[in-house]
Amino acid sequence: MKTFPILIAATALVAAGGCTKKAGDAGAASGNVSSAPTVAVAAPASGDWSEAVAPTAAGGFVMGNPNAKVKLVEYGSMTCPHCGEFEKTGAKPLIDNYVRTGKVSWEFRNFVRDPYDLAASLVARCNGAKSFFGLTRALYSSQGDWVAKLQTAPPKETEALQALPPAQQFTAIGKMAGFPQFAALRGVPVAKAETCLADTKEVDRLVQMNSDAVSQYNIPGTPSFLVNGTLLAETATWETLEPKLKTALAG
Incomplete structure (x- = not known):
């Protein structure tokens, strides 16, 4: 398994809440990290493109028409309150007004800031494409609750994480946050959630996604x-993002 930042920094990162920096202008991305689905995506019989969700070669999950004129990619962190606010205020209008119609596809790529973030991402991704966006939405909706559990965990429990093998660290974090029970209430059996939290290949994938995001786009x-x-640049809210989508659609 690839090296991940030491756990001792996790509490400070989660508590800080500052997950958005002012973005400078950036050029076009390299074509090495594709937004294309890894499987063929058929048009939904209902005509509602938000029903179509598939994994992508970049490691994310894309909702919508793979041939949409505008392809939106979000890099989001599960412990980031700004990301939670975007989910709360932007996801519905984005889906209702742009994704359903097939005009815009929306890919979410996890960008993990700390081990707690990584554990939550493992749970969100546990059941694959069919429930990724639903689990992500639920984790954001309850973000304050499970982050508080992690922040208020007894110091001995947090310190004990340091002594665990890497394959066991995220399982322990998940139990501290109550992730297996959280997932079970949303259709993912406890045993499966625990297996996902111990999936070192998926941990490696998430770490690689971070590396790709930094090297390709300087996120x-x-x-x-x-x-x-x-x-x-400077599109961390729905109010600032939507005009960019309209401009791209008009172009």
Whole structure:
């Protein structure tokens, strides 16, 4: 398994809450990290493209028409309150007004800031494409609750994480946050959630996604957005992102 930042820094990172930095202008992205689905995506019989969700070669999950004129990519962190606010205020209008119609596809790529973030991401991704966006939404909705559990965990429990093998650290974090029970209430059996929390290959994938995000796009913070492969500046809110989508659609 690839090396991940030491756990002792996790509490400070989660508590800080500052997950968005002011993004500078960025050029077009390299084509090495594709937004294309790894499986064929058929048009939904209902005509509602938000029903189509598939994994992508970049490691994310994309909702919508793979041939949409505008391809939106979000880099988001599960412990980031700004990302939670975007989910609360932006996800519904984004889906209702742009994704359902097939005009915009929306890919979410996890950008992990700390081990707690990584554990939550493992749970969100546990059941694959069919429930990724639903679990992500639920984790953001309850973010304050499970982050508080982690922040208020007894110091001895937090310190004990340091002594665990890497394959066991995220399982322990998940139990501290109550993730297996959380997942079970949303259709993911406890045993499966625990297996996902111990999945070192998926941990490696998430770490690689971070590395790709930094090397390909110089991601400055979360949430960050790409439109048709270009990193947008200062678009951490729905109010600032929507005009960029309209401009891209009109172009």
